[in-house]
Amino acid sequence: MKLQAALDTLTLEKCEELLEKAGNSIDIAEVGTPFILKEGMVPVQALKKRFPDILVLADTKIMDAGEYEAEGCFKRGADIVTVLGVSYDETIEGVVKAAKKYGKQVMVDMIGVKDLAKRSEEVDQMGVDYICVHTAFDIQETGQQDPLEDLKIVNQVIKNAKSAVAGGVKLQTLDAIVQEGAEIIVVGGAICNAEDPSNMAKAMKERMI
Numbered sequence: 001m002k003l004q005a006a007l008d009t010l011t012l013e014k015c016e017e018l019l020e021k022a023g024n025s026i027d028i029a030e031v032g033t034p035f036i037l038k039e040g041m042v043p044v045q046a047l048k049k050r051f052p053d054i055l056v057l058a059d060t061k062i063m064d065a066g067e068y069e070a071e072g073c074f075k076r077g078a079d080i081v082t083v084l085g086v087s088y089d090e091t092i093e094g095v096v097k098a099a100k101k102y103g104k105q106v107m108v109d110m111i112g113v114k115d116l117a118k119r120s121e122e123v124d125q126m127g128v129d130y131i132c133v134h135t136a137f138d139i140q141e142t143g144q145q146d147p148l149e150d151l152k153i154v155n156q157v158i159k160n161a162k163s164a165v166a167g168g169v170k171l172q173t174l175d176a177i178v179q180e181g182a183e184i185i186v187v188g189g190a191i192c193n194a195e196d197p198s199n200m201a202k203a204m205k206e207r208m209i
């Protein structure tokens with residue numbers, strides 16, 4: 001079970017400080033979508049160079065030119081890229097093609113997917129590595145989506161890919177997710193906004209088996 005720290009709001013300097021202090025607990029450093037929108041691929045390149053042993057995920061949320069866009073990320077050091085589950089099959093297949101070319105990995109972000117079971121079954125046939133249920137930041141407070149329930153749906157239908165979960169995961173909600181099982185647990189705000197981010201990352205990783 002891997003801990004993925006979603007780096008959405010910290011400066012590159014703060015991200016490096018976090019990985020320096022808690023790198024043993026963080027399996028995957030996610031350069032989050034807001035970070036990429038602000039800085040492009042610069043943090044992906046910088047983190048990969050400084051922490052070659054930590055997997056770097058570029059949270060690009062690709063949904064248009066799959067192969068072309070993914071290739072640009074892999075060339076710049078990303079180990080994993082994200083593509084949206086609501087994309088056309090051709091886009092997801094293009095990302096998979098690029099990943100195979102570079103020996104890298106693909107995470108499909110199921111944010112906004114209406115029929116999670118059906119789409120997960122479809123995506124599971126496309127050679128992707130991870131299928132990630134994701135409660136969008138903008139609906140986390142509404143209570144209309146439960147990451148744990150979504151994870152159960154995906155775990156029931158996948159045969160090839162591994163599951164991942166993202167969106168509002170906190171120390172208090174971690175144990176139930178760990179019990180259900182997911183290959184990757186993505187945590188953003190609960191780590192980055194903690195009083196001591198490195199201690200929080202360590203505490204969360206300790207609870208993951």
Ligand SMILES: O=C([C@H](O)CO)[C@H](O)[C@H](O)COP(=O)(O)O
Nearest residue numbers: 006033034167168169187188189
């Ligand atoms: O992908 C993310 C979000 O859409 C911002 O782009 C986050 O990295 C992901 O949701 C995890 O963050 P938290 O919800 O803060 O744990």
